[in-house]
Amino acid sequence: MSLKISSGSFENRVQRGVENDFMRQAVSSAQGRFKSGRLNAAAELGNWEDWRTLGEEIRTHTLENIDYYLQQLSEQVFKRGGHVFFAETAEEANEYIKDVIKKKNGKKVVKSKSMVTEEIGLNKALQEAGVEVVETDLGEWILQLDDDVPSHIVTPALHKNKEQIRETFAEKKGYDKSDKPEELALFAREQLRKDFLSADIGITGCNFAIAESGAVTLVTNEGNARLVTSLPDTQITVMGMERIVPTWEEMEVLVSLLTRAAVGQKLTSYITAITGTRLEGEVDGPEEYHLVVVDNGRSKILGTEFQSALHCIRCAACINVCPVYRHVGGHAYGSIYPGPIGAVITPLLDGYEDHKELPYASTLCAACTEACPVKIPLHELLIRHRQIIVEENKTSKIEKLAMKGFAKWASTPAAYKISAKMARPALKPWTKDETIKNGPGPMKGWTDIRDFPAPSRQGFRDWFKDRDKGGDA
């Protein structure tokens, strides 16, 4: 499994994060913005607690009947001309997708980034099979030009400033304009259009699949997911098996919760619900459609006391309020899923062995639980992890490790002070202008909301320098 993003030791990763003041400030101010944005948006909705209750009820019911709803989904996709493949493992999913591409004699894939395709290591599998993969999110594309690896799953090119981006464009693509972000983006738009128009295959993730009609909903801002689903003749959706809702009515509620909890947008620029193949006479959309439903360890969580972790809608709100995340930054978690939810699900998906420190990456201040739009009791699940680790007598070694890193810091009075401050509402409310100019607004290509607050560029350069590039990136 490629949940791991760094092969450095946990202790080192934490140390690097903690030592970097600049990063801490950047994270902290981003967290403030994210948080107040979320609170403002929540306040506008009025009875936010009712919304959360509804979100929780929907997720609970859906997961309890997941076999029923997945079957309904698959039948509906089939009715609309689509193929459906249920993949138990990452390897099965990758093999199936490679096979589809081979049968279509596909040479070029355009993708809009998603967590689940990261999780299963799809790009690597496709590239090894000789397929050209173009990531079409602006940030991902910048990195691809340079053969660079993402520094952050939300703003992946965070370690590059605009001058460097200009240089890369000039060197690799003959760009001759300024380093104004708008001009850079316009250039990328023109260049990527060529890829969209020439690609044979489009691949996206899935925010919410709608069982009653076989639709797949994508929540984005840039518009690349729309291009990916409109232009190539073959399209593949990869979904984590839990990303499903019964009907359009529940989709609507969860999308409202997702966009608000993530960065306080009422809706992102594009919510797109696509169903099967294009219909008779239609020009846009695929003539061949595949839905790949991925388990990859999720079923191990089902039916256990951790089942509610599968309710997660990947909004990152828990990460944005976490004082530990604020202190050490995202990469310290060593997983593609960082923050409190990462600390809960990474050991479940990938085993305690490689991630035994994560449940200690918390002050147990419960800010995450309060922020979660579907009321996952995150801090309680973390406590439960710790109990299990203790019961399994793995503690002595782990505690030693953890106490040097996260836990040592997390147990200091300073940590509690920060937690307490964070728990107060609205550090600095967004004015409209701030939302526009400085607000994170991005919400970008997240098929899973890629809007975690950004640690500083400096932090990432450091991280990269001593990062073992041979790691399981």
Added chain:
Amino acid sequence: MVIQKQEAFLDKLAATLGRERRTEGVERPIWSVSPQLEVYQGFDQDDLVDVLEKQCAIIHTDFRRTDKAGLANVLKEVIIGYEGKSIIVAKDPRNKDYGLDGFYEKLQQVGREVHEWDATKGKENQVFAERADIGINFSDMTLAESATITLFNNKDNGRSISLLPRTWIAIIPKSTLVPRMTQVAKHIHEATQQGHAVSSCVSFISGPSNSADIEMNLIVGVHGPIKVTYIVVD
């Protein structure tokens, strides 16, 4: 079409849940709360236009309001403002209802290219849309809360029109306004229950595309349209 590996996969899920497979009889419960139904209740169409206008300012979208008689004029102004030489429009009966067919003809007479989506021409439509300066759509349902245009894309109303051109104009008949996404979801849910096939693509579009991938600054206009105007027609 094939469904592969479903049975083993779903059997396993049922087993981990400690019960038999559920293949029928699952009903959505009645949720204990329904806050989504309360938003902007009691607002009339004009109140909703006000909500929409306010939200437009937040999402970088120009807002215009006119009546049927004034529509062609406002449209002309916006087209000139966007330096629109080539324009792609959906094949929509409302073009005629709102008197735009004559207007588009006149535009052509003065040397502007206007392409009406034509299913029989296949990919040519996409090619035109890709180089077009402006795409124009009528909104099918409009969400006041988030200033969102809903398009039920079909063979006469390609996804490309609102996606590929450099700028985009949405014409919003006032009657299409609803409080929020809740009403659209209900509409589609009920249609699905009555056996109607949902559109192959339902697009909810709120303003221009944007990104924050360069130094965390918001850039308006990345893959989709860079500028967007909504015209509400009373």
